[in-house]
Amino acid sequence: MVRNTVLLVALLCAFTNIADAQNYYPVDIGNTWVLESTDGAERTTYTIEATDEPVNGEQGRILEITTEALGTSTVRTSTFLLHVDEEGMKLHRIVAELGDTFGVARVEFSPPTIFFPLILQLGEIWETQAETEVNIVGAASVSSVNEVVAIEDVVTPAGTFENCLKIQARTKTTVALGISRSISHQWLAPDHGPVKFTTDQNIVFELVSSSLPVTERAYDVNADGVVNILDLVFVASRLGQTDPKADVNADGTVNILDLTLIVQNLGN
Secondary structure, eight states: OOSOSSHHHHHHTSSOOOSBHHHHSOOOTTOEEEEEETTSSEEEEEEEEEOOSOBTTBOEEEEEEEEEETTSSOEEEEEEEEEEETTEEEEEEEEEEOOTTTOEEEEEEEEEEEEEESBOOTTOEEEEEEEEEETTTEEEEEEEEEEEEEEEEEEETTEEEEEEEEEEEEEEEEETTEEEEEEEEEEEETTTEEEEEEOTTOOEEEEEEESSOOOGGGGOTTOSSSOOHHHHHHHHTTTTSOOTTTOTTOSSSOOHHHHHHHHHTTTO
16 A cells, blocks of 8 residues: 555645746646656656646646555545746645545645745745644644755666755644654755655655656766766667666657767766
């Protein structure tokens, strides 16, 4: 089964920000990111979709998050209703599937809350708060204090991403039975978005593919710091396969296009 039992906690701190909300979290319609746990047990897919629902006179977007336990039929989908204006990314509603036991939790934000401030920097701190009802548990209050704690390079199966912002989320959940606290982390890459996250159970998810163009560093497929003949050999040895490390343009197959990109970036 999907291991994040009360998924709402993870959802509230799933997408934390950086210096420019649209730069570190591109919200163009159709953008898709696929991350898998390093143990191969789970896959999480993020998709930006259009919506006809009016949101404060701005073009609305739906952020859909689907989590599946690989090799099983367990799938949970949650949606965020968002819009972007001069203040940043604003959150209007979350509808989260929590499983057969806890049902569906719905959170409305009126007025909408700042989900991604437009301007962030190292050390920036912001908070998200929500109230909802959960089956069996009853009324639940959730708050997440988010902080940009580091700028790091991140190596994933989809490539190497430089200068990612690492965001720490400290989440507090209050229900009638008591209070629980958790810590999770998210890494967002410039011009690309989410590339890695860790849950409060220290389960690590890494980007395996996305619809966005790969960064130049993605051509350094063996992650030795430079694009060279070793990267060319690595990709050539996997022609016709679907290895995400060698599929540098993320089109689903390792082919001549991937080799061409490596050649064009030799020495970088």
